[in-house]
Every structure is written in C-alpha cells, then in structure tokens.
Amino acid sequence: MRTPLIAGNWKMNGSSQLIEEFARALEGFPLPPTVEVALLPPFPYILEMQRALGASGVKIGAQTLNPLRSGAHTGEVSGRMLKELGADYVLVGHSERRRLYRESDEDVYDRMVAALNEGLKPILCVGETLEERDAGDTERVVLRQVGKVMAPLEPEQRPLVTIAYEPVWAIGSGRTPSPEQAQEVMAAIRRYQGDFDAKLASGLRLLYGGSMNARNAQELLAQPDIDGGLIGGASLKVDDFLSICHAAG
Numbered sequence: 001m002r003t004p005l006i007a008g009n010w011k012m013n014g015s016s017q018l019i020e021e022f023a024r025a026l027e028g029f030p031l032p033p034t035v036e037v038a039l040l041p042p043f044p045y046i047l048e049m050q051r052a053l054g055a056s057g058v059k060i061g062a063q064t065l066n067p068l069r070s071g072a073h074t075g076e077v078s079g080r081m082l083k084e085l086g087a088d089y090v091l092v093g094h095s096e097r098r099r100l101y102r103e104s105d106e107d108v109y110d111r112m113v114a115a116l117n118e119g120l121k122p123i124l125c126v127g128e129t130l131e132e133r134d135a136g137d138t139e140r141v142v143l144r145q146v147g148k149v150m151a152p153l154e155p156e157q158r159p160l161v162t163i164a165y166e167p168v169w170a171i172g173s174g175r176t177p178s179p180e181q182a183q184e185v186m187a188a189i190r191r192y193q194g195d196f197d198a199k200l201a202s203g204l205r206l207l208y209g210g211s212m213n214a215r216n217a218q219e220l221l222a223q224p225d226i227d228g229g230l231i232g233g234a235s236l237k238v239d240d241f242l243s244i245c246h247a248a249g
C-alpha cells in the first residue's frame, strides 16, 4: 500500500506571510491522516516553515541541492545544510533546473546520490517537452531520464526515491494530459522499474505534476499509478492546496 504524497513546490515564490497563512489554516483544518503532505519553499524560508508548520505534520523540503558537502561554491546550499534545517524532501532534476541551469542527467544523478547520502528523500522529476510528445518520444525520453539516475543507484537506495512525472508543457500552462495519458506514462515508469525489481515497482511512489489544481486533482489522483501530486502554482493558494490534500485523502 503506497501512502499518497502531495508536495507543494513554491519555486521562487512565497513569503513569511504565506507561511503564516498556512499555519493559521492548518490550525482549524487538520490534514487527512492517510496523506503525506510536504511544502518545498525557497531556501531562506525552510527553517521558518519548519517552526511554523512542523507541528501540523507538514514535511518540509527543498527544491535543489549542491552535490558537494561544503566548500568554495558561492551561492550554493548542500544537502547536509538542508538536513540540519530539518528538511525531509528534496527535488532533483526539476525541468526548470534542467532547462534554465543546464543540469544534465549526470548532474541530476550526482544530486540524487548527495541527497541519499545525507538522508534526504529525493523526488526525481522527469518529463517530456511538447516537441518530444508530438514526435511520439514521450516514453523513450521519460524512461531515459529515469534510467540514467535510477539504474546506477545501489539496490537498497532505489526504494527511497519518489518519482514525479511532470510533462514540461503542462507546467504553469493550465494544460494537462488527460488522466489516461498521464496514467499511461506513469504505468510505463512502474513497468520499467519492475524490470529491475518487482517489489521496488509495486512500492514506488509516483507523483503527477503540471497544472494540477483543486478542480482536476481528483480525477488525476484516481488513476491507479498516480500516488500523489507535485503542485506548483496551486501550492501558493492555501485553500486550493489543502483541498488537493483532502482529495488525495
């Protein structure tokens, strides 16, 4: 039985005021006990969020990490630091990191290993561009991204990874694949993992991300291989985010 996870990726958004709004809302509106909920704010808010929301059961995460532990890397943040701040989760390979900061599959792998070594729970993001989808390349692209990072891991590390399927064209666009189209890709990811290890595949937690909101969450989450969501824009609206959490419960 896989516990659903709803994770909110604030990207470079949010404020102390928004953290307070979440704290107030969660006082009167507890989270469903059957769902794990995480919020991933920008680095400067991690500690504040941990203090304000930790007691509500919300887990805290980060959006990236540097693969090194420390050193002369101006502007960077390591997994060790995130762990010390109380972070549980960390995204690796988000398409915005791949595109805007030129992170390759190898860079994503290095971050994955660093996250695992620090005891953080990595969420590996994968997804195709519109051109790749139109060319009929979706599965090939997504399984390559999964394989390049998952295959070299030690067998005992693989079950610690959550995979988020986020079609690049669905992110921030208001467009989503149909629930059946999302299901098809996510079932392919699970089958592919099953080629390594059947137990790993059945326990693997798969999230859908890309314009998931309070209106479409229910039908996406109803698909058999969708175990939760990675939410961008709607995680900045307290009511919408909490209603997605309840839809998953």
Ligand SMILES: O=C(CO)COP(=O)(O)O
Residues within 6 Å of the ligand: 009, 094, 166, 170, 171, 172, 173, 174, 209, 210, 211, 212, 230, 231, 232, 233, 234
């Ligand atoms: O990129 C995303 C989450 O990581 C999805 O963002 P949106 O929900 O804003 O489309």
